[in-house]
Amino acid sequence: MLYRAFLRVVDRLPLPSLRVQRLTAIAVVLTQAGIAVTGSVVRVTASGLGCPTWPQCFPGSFTPVAVAEVPGFHQAVEFGNRLLTFVVTLFAALIVLAVTRARRRREVLIYAWLMPGGTVVQAIIGGITVRTGLLWWTVAVHLLASMAMVWLAMVLYAKICEPDDGIETVQVPAPLRWLTALSGVALAGVLIAGTLVTAAGPHAGDKSIERPVARLQIEITTLVHLHSQLLVGYLALLVGLGFGLYAVGITKDVRTRLFVLLAVVCAQALVGVVQYFTDVPGALVAIHVAGAGACTAATAALWASLRTREPVPAEAPAPQPA
Numbered sequence: 001m002l003y004r005a006f007l008r009v010v011d012r013l014p015l016p017s018l019r020v021q022r023l024t025a026i027a028v029v030l031t032q033a034g035i036a037v038t039g040s041v042v043r044v045t046a047s048g049l050g051c052p053t054w055p056q057c058f059p060g061s062f063t064p065v066a067v068a069e070v071p072g073f074h075q076a077v078e079f080g081n082r083l084l085t086f087v088v089t090l091f092a093a094l095i096v097l098a099v100t101r102a103r104r105r106r107e108v109l110i111y112a113w114l115m116p117g118g119t120v121v122q123a124i125i126g127g128i129t130v131r132t133g134l135l136w137w138t139v140a141v142h143l144l145a146s147m148a149m150v151w152l153a154m155v156l157y158a159k160i161c162e163p164d165d166g167i168e169t170v171q172v173p174a175p176l177r178w179l180t181a182l183s184g185v186a187l188a189g190v191l192i193a194g195t196l197v198t199a200a201g202p203h204a205g206d207k208s209i210e211r212p213v214a215r216l217q218i219e220i221t222t223l224v225h226l227h228s229q230l231l232v233g234y235l236a237l238l239v240g241l242g243f244g245l246y247a248v249g250i251t252k253d254v255r256t257r258l259f260v261l262l263a264v265v266c267a268q269a270l271v272g273v274v275q276y277f278t279d280v281p282g283a284l285v286a287i288h289v290a291g292a293g294a295c296t297a298a299t300a301a302l303w304a305s306l307r308t309r310e311p312v313p314a315e316a317p318a319p320q321p322a
Helices: 002-010 018-044 072-101 106-131 136-161 174-200 220-248 252-277 282-304
Strands: 167-170 307-310
Touching: 002 072, 018 072, 018 136, 018 282, 072 106, 106 136, 136 174, 136 282, 174 220, 174 282, 220 252, 252 282
Parallel strands: none
Antiparallel strands: 167 307
């Protein structure tokens, strides 16, 4: 009943072109990844408790309040990050409206509705993170959830670009699709290990002496080695996948996405090496988080390109009688 009412309201909106749908989907990918980057800025500037409560910034106020205990800079950084949630929500809502108005297929609609739903879940996780005083594992879950949203948003973009009345086409043999899925699992391992490195690292998100942030009590060098070894394994899987794809023959689209993914992963590895030998400067942490989002989006794009919907071939005209 409610959904039918929603459809009646949506039908009054202008019909969005495919280009508008694509641009909106790209904006969803960028905002989902972008808020993870701004979250890392909050962390490296020790502004994680600039707003010490949630959903309000201070008890009785949704906006920053001038108090001696919390510097204004930290309040501005944390509150600014919270405001970006409205931008993420806006584009998540716009993509739902766009694909619903365009009457896209069920698969696209499901992925689109995951955007606002996932954003709400992310906001709740963020609230738990603040209320637990930036407990390390809540921060880790917060980042991993952001990466999951980036993956889903990238797949949504790929699905939007496909024709609804197209023919499902498998671009490569099943073993290579499974190998691509395995690379996604390897990426998840790299991301998890990366959050553990951060949890034991120098950027706790807050420098309060009265309420020190609990840290992961594991030697950071051990975690860095684990993280780097998993990244090497992930890259090795991608190289092996590349050889396999070339052996069976691939489309130009798949080849482009493979090269982009390899380039992004290599760049991310280089940033990690520089971080290690420069004592993890804050600016590189933000760049590294952006790289994690790029790796996630590129892996999702490659995965989506291996099973697509292709336009129905046009029927050849009937031969004219002699």
